[in-house]
Amino acid sequence: MISRRFSLALSLSLLSSAALLGCGQDSDPPALVASARNYIAQNDLKAASIQLKNALQKSPELAEARALLGLTLLEQGDLVGAEVQASKALELGEAPDEAVPLMARLLLLQGKGAQAIERFGATNLSTPAARAALQTVLAQAYLAQGQPERSEAALKAALELDAQHVPAQLLQARLRAASSDLPGARALVGDIVKQHPKDVEAWLLQAALAQAAGDDAAAEQAYRQALASRKEAMGAYVGLIRLLNAQRKFDEADQQLAALKAVYPGHPQTRVLEAQSALRRQDLKAARESIQAVLKVAPDFGYAQQLAGAIEYEAGALAQAVTHLTRAQQLMPESLAARQLLAQALLR
Numbered sequence: 001m002i003s004r005r006f007s008l009a010l011s012l013s014l015l016s017s018a019a020l021l022g023c024g025q026d027s028d029p030p031a032l033v034a035s036a037r038n039y040i041a042q043n044d045l046k047a048a049s050i051q052l053k054n055a056l057q058k059s060p061e062l063a064e065a066r067a068l069l070g071l072t073l074l075e076q077g078d079l080v081g082a083e084v085q086a087s088k089a090l091e092l093g094e095a096p097d098e099a100v101p102l103m104a105r106l107l108l109l110q111g112k113g114a115q116a117i118e119r120f121g122a123t124n125l126s127t128p129a130a131r132a133a134l135q136t137v138l139a140q141a142y143l144a145q146g147q148p149e150r151s152e153a154a155l156k157a158a159l160e161l162d163a164q165h166v167p168a169q170l171l172q173a174r175l176r177a178a179s180s181d182l183p184g185a186r187a188l189v190g191d192i193v194k195q196h197p198k199d200v201e202a203w204l205l206q207a208a209l210a211q212a213a214g215d216d217a218a219a220e221q222a223y224r225q226a227l228a229s230r231k232e233a234m235g236a237y238v239g240l241i242r243l244l245n246a247q248r249k250f251d252e253a254d255q256q257l258a259a260l261k262a263v264y265p266g267h268p269q270t271r272v273l274e275a276q277s278a279l280r281r282q283d284l285k286a287a288r289e290s291i292q293a294v295l296k297v298a299p300d301f302g303y304a305q306q307l308a309g310a311i312e313y314e315a316g317a318l319a320q321a322v323t324h325l326t327r328a329q330q331l332m333p334e335s336l337a338a339r340q341l342l343a344q345a346l347l348r
Contacts, residue, residue: 302331
């Protein structure tokens with residue numbers, strides 16, 4: 001039987017929890033947005049999303065909350081949700097410093113760099129930080145459009161506006177690596193992570209540069225640092241799992257995959273990695289189920305089509321393999337693996 005002392009303590013605990021919850025619910029939208037910004041600074045994106053959704057329940061026209069929610073969704077891999085919120089924020093027109101760089105990033109990530117330049121190339125934002133963020137995105141867009149001089153000018157403008165703007169510094173490091181200065185790029189990113197040890201993108205770039213230099217141990221450490229900075233960093237999970245698979249550390253890779261599934265159970269990237277793992281284990285039924293779930297929502301995902309072709313090839317369903325691999329080659333004409341596997345399927 002529960003003692004009166006324990007019962008009283010439990011009641012007080014429940015009342016205290018209810019009071020805390022009630023206080024959070026009564027917070028006004030600006031306070032909730034301020035709380036969300038604090039969570040974003042701590043890399044707790046899920047908590048930030050909850051606060052922002054609470055703010056929008058009370059004030060759906062709060063453009064700042066919509067733009068910040070879009071940012072948190074983007075960082076969690078939800079490009080569709082991020083674009084919805086960014087579009088609404090722009091329609092409301094009250095938080096361009098937050099919404100414009102976000103929408104420009106989203107367009108760039110969708111391969112619409114020319115559209116980002118057309119829409120926002122002449123946009124003038126109010127704060128140096130916002131202008132630096134936009135110029136950094138435009139620098140990447142110009143580069144993707146084959147305009148290196150305009151890209152360099154935009155990047156220079158971004159760094160003049162805010163010399164500590166991390167995305168601009170990371171782009172500078174990428175450009176060094178692209179110009180065959182891999183040691184210089186790694187040194188620059190090393191300085192960035194010392195100054196910003198919780199910046200996930202900096203750790204991810206350090207991992208990528210380490211892999212390019214053949215330093216797998218440093219790459220693994222960087223991926224793990226990224227996860228330590230933000231436990232929901234999908235890019236860190238994906239990079240680490242691929243690295244471990246390449247090293248044939250399959251048990252460790254599957255452990256990381258289980259951790260990723262706990263955070264992003266139905267995400268297409270998770271399902272792709274599930275399909276890879278199942279294919280490696282020759283569990284073709286599970287592999288097919290995972291990759292078909294991806295293709296339902298992303299039929300133009302080239303690598304998913306390639307993987308589906310590999311699964312059908314292993315299953316002996318050659319006609320289906322050829323269909324998937326032909327589509328993969330159309331989507332990724334530079335993919336040697338897709339071309340080779342298609343040739344093997346046709347020969348069989």
